Amino acid sequence: xxxxxxKQAIKDGLAAFGLAIAVHLGFVLILVxxxxxxxPFEHKPVPVRVTLVDRGPTAVEQPEAVxxxxxxxxxxxxxxxxxxxxxxxxxxxxxxxELEQQRExxxxxxRRQEQLEQQRREEEQRRQxxxxxRRQExxxxxxxxxxxxxxxxxxxxxxxxxRERELEELRRQREQAQSEREEQQRRLDELSxxxxxxAEExxxxxxxxxxxxAEExxxxxxxxxxxxxxxxxxxRELVRRSWLRPPTTQPGVRCNVxxxxxxxxxIIDATIVSPCNADDATRRSIIAAVNxxxxxxxxxxxxxxxxxxxxxxYYDG
Amino acid sequence: MNGELQVWxxxxxxxxxxQCVMALLAAASITSWMVIFRKRQMLARAESRSxxxxxxxxxxxxxxKLYDAVAGSREPREGLEAMFEAGFREFTRQRExxxxxxxxxxxxAQRAMRVTLTREMxxxxxxxxxxxxxxxxxxxxxxxxxxxxIMNSFRGLAGSQQATIAMVAPxxxxxxxxxxxxxFAAIPAVVAFNKFSNQVERLEVHYDNFKEEFASILxxxxxxxxxxx
Numbered sequence: 001x002x003x004x005x006x007k008q009a010i011k012d013g014l015a016a017f018g019l020a021i022a023v024h025l026g027f028v029l030i031l032v033x034x035x036x037x038x039x040p041f042e043h044k045p046v047p048v049r050v051t052l053v054d055r056g057p058t059a060v061e062q063p064e065a066v067x068x069x070x071x072x073x074x075x076x077x078x079x080x081x082x083x084x085x086x087x088x089x090x091x092x093x094x095x096x097x098e099l100e101q102q103r104e105x106x107x108x109x110x111r112r113q114e115q116l117e118q119q120r121r122e123e124e125q126r127r128q129x130x131x132x133x134r135r136q137e138x139x140x141x142x143x144x145x146x147x148x149x150x151x152x153x154x155x156x157x158x159x160x161x162x163r164e165r166e167l168e169e170l171r172r173q174r175e176q177a178q179s180e181r182e183e184q185q186r187r188l189d190e191l192s193x194x195x196x197x198x199a200e201e202x203x204x205x206x207x208x209x210x211x212x213x214a215e216e217x218x219x220x221x222x223x224x225x226x227x228x229x230x231x232x233x234x235x236r237e238l239v240r241r242s243w244l245r246p247p248t249t250q251p252g253v254r255c256n257v258x259x260x261x262x263x264x265x266x267i268i269d270a271t272i273v274s275p276c277n278a279d280d281a282t283r284r285s286i287i288a289a290v291n292x293x294x295x296x297x298x299x300x301x302x303x304x305x306x307x308x309x310x311x312x313x314y315y316d317g
Numbered sequence: 318m319n320g321e322l323q324v325w326x327x328x329x330x331x332x333x334x335x336q337c338v339m340a341l342l343a344a345a346s347i348t349s350w351m352v353i354f355r356k357r358q359m360l361a362r363a364e365s366r367s368x369x370x371x372x373x374x375x376x377x378x379x380x381x382k383l384y385d386a387v388a389g390s391r392e393p394r395e396g397l398e399a400m401f402e403a404g405f406r407e408f409t410r411q412r413e414x415x416x417x418x419x420x421x422x423x424x425x426a427q428r429a430m431r432v433t434l435t436r437e438m439x440x441x442x443x444x445x446x447x448x449x450x451x452x453x454x455x456x457x458x459x460x461x462x463x464x465x466x467i468m469n470s471f472r473g474l475a476g477s478q479q480a481t482i483a484m485v486a487p488x489x490x491x492x493x494x495x496x497x498x499x500x501f502a503a504i505p506a507v508v509a510f511n512k513f514s515n516q517v518e519r520l521e522v523h524y525d526n527f528k529e530e531f532a533s534i535l536x537x538x539x540x541x542x543x544x545x546x
Contacts (some may be wrong), residue, residue, distance in 0.1 A: 012358065013355065015354070016350075038324075241375060263375060263380060264534070267537075269536070294541060298379075307375050
């Protein structure tokens with residue numbers, strides 16, 4: 001089983017370790033943020049220079065030429081026959097084409113006549129439709145105008161009514177707001193009055209409490225002051241008792257003595273501090289007297305104990 | 318590729334020896350920060366406890382009562398309390414043995430207190446030397462890692478026909494991380510060492526003063542006993 005101190009030491013060590021790790025994590029974070037923008041290194045391959053050499057074109061093989069006169073003559077004859085046949089075919093085609101054309105022209109004339117007739121009929125129909133449409137439109141416009149007139153009239157009446165109603169509503173709201181305001185004002189007045197009353201009461205209580213505390217404090221201070229006076233008087237008396245008055249001392253001696261004492265009252269050091277109206281011999285005798293006392297009382301004076309205490313020593317004959 | 322990966326990669330691609338150096342430095346840094354936190358806590362506690370004890374001591378309490386309170390406390394005694402306890406115990410024991418010679422009584426108490434003071438100082442200074450070592454050595458260790466890394470980098474350069482700066486730059490960058498880590502470990506250690514040794518010195522002066530004052534108080538008491546006896 002580990003002793004509690006050992007356990008405490010281990011706990012402290014772990015805490016310190018945790019803190020140390022935290023510090024390092026913080027630094028790593030700063031490092032990461034700080035190096036975020038770094039460009040990465042690229043291990044580029046070193047470029048290699050390559051030289052290409054052109055050796056010029058290589059030789060090409062020549063094709064063989066063949067010539068045959070007989071074959072040529074045969075080809076010429078065939079070509080002549082072909083031409084003859086083509087001319088005959090051409091004349092036949094032309095005749096056919098002329099006949100065709102005549103038929104087509106007659107047909108076209110007939111179609112044109114029909115088209116004209118058709119156009120005239122359509123024109124007539126369109127005119128009639130137009131007239132009908134215009135008449136209907138006029139009728140429509142008249143009806144719309146009347147309708148608009150009626151609509152306007154109705155709207156005007158509605159607007160007036162709405163204004164009337166609004167005015168009425170406004171009047172009502174104003175009255176209501178007025179009454180609410182009055183009510184609120186009344187409540188506020190009440191509230192502030194109550195608060196004032198409470199505040200006055202509290203202030204009075206606080207005042208009383210403060211007075212009581214001040215009295216207690218004053219009493220404690222007074223007790224302490226009395227105790228301190230008593231303590232000083234005791235010290236003075238002790239010193240006076242062990243004082244051996246030198247013959248040169250005149251009555252009316254007033255000397256401040258500072259004494260350094262240990263916690264158990266043992267006197268460590270005594271010095272005369274200003275103001276002091278005594279001569280050297282008297283001063284020495286006072287210090288000797290303090291040292292002769294040896295130990296100041298501490299029992300009962302713990303509250304007013306001072307490590308370094310200064311008091312007045314006097315002699316009036 | 319982002320920055321984190323980049324730094325990490327630099328560390329990972331470093332040679333084995335440089336990596337060892339880096340690991341050593343990281344360990345040193347973490348340990349020194351641990352010592353820093355422990356020491357700081359310890360010194361703060363020593364200061365506050367000695368201040369409290371001194372207030373109690375000079376507030377005019379009875380020394381016997383104070384001794385009983387200190388000796389009976391469950392907490393381990395440290396600093397002024399330990400010195401007071403040791404001195405007063407020795408003083409009381411010698412007095413109970415019937416020895417009345419004032420100087421002998423005081424000397425015994427003073428010796429006991431001196432021993433305690435030395436022990437306390439040892440306790441306060443414990444591990445401070447580690448901080449000093451880290452502070453002074455880790456830059457050199459980091460530098461060693463860097464030199465080694467750069468050496469390797471240049472050796473690689475020697476083998477190639479077309480030398481470019483781009484071939485050595487990553488290696489040098491890798492190696493320089495070791496120096497950075499060394500400095501990173503050293504700077505806090507040095508600062509903390511200076512701060513703590515100053516604090517320990519002040520505490521020592523403080524303890525020493527208390528020892529002398531307490532000895533003089535005991536001496537007076539012994540002399541009074543001697544006169545009475």
